[in-house]
Amino acid sequence: MSENTVKCVKCGVALVLTKTVFQYMGRSFTHDVPTCPKCGAALIDRELAKGKMAEVERQLEDK
Numbered sequence: 078m079s080e081n082t083v084k085c086v087k088c089g090v091a092l093v094l095t096k097t098v099f100q101y102m103g104r105s106f107t108h109d110v111p112t113c114p115k116c117g118a119a120l121i122d123r124e125l126a127k128g129k130m131a132e133v134e135r136q137l138e139d140k
């Protein structure tokens with residue numbers, strides 16, 4: 078197990094990468110997000126969310 082393993086604050090269980098679908102501006106995209114196997118809480122990185130949104134906005138502008 079790597080040192081960067083993130084644990085659920087609530088359960089103390091190591092989060093597992095789970096494919097999660099995001100929806101933004103009518104587009105959907107999937108990303109592996111660390112999710113607690115016990116309570117299902119997903120840890121969505123603020124930078125990741127920003128990056129994905131910017132990606133979608135770029136795609137829309139290209140059209």
Ligand SMILES: [Zn+2]
Nearest residue numbers: 085088113116
């Ligand atoms: Zn949990």
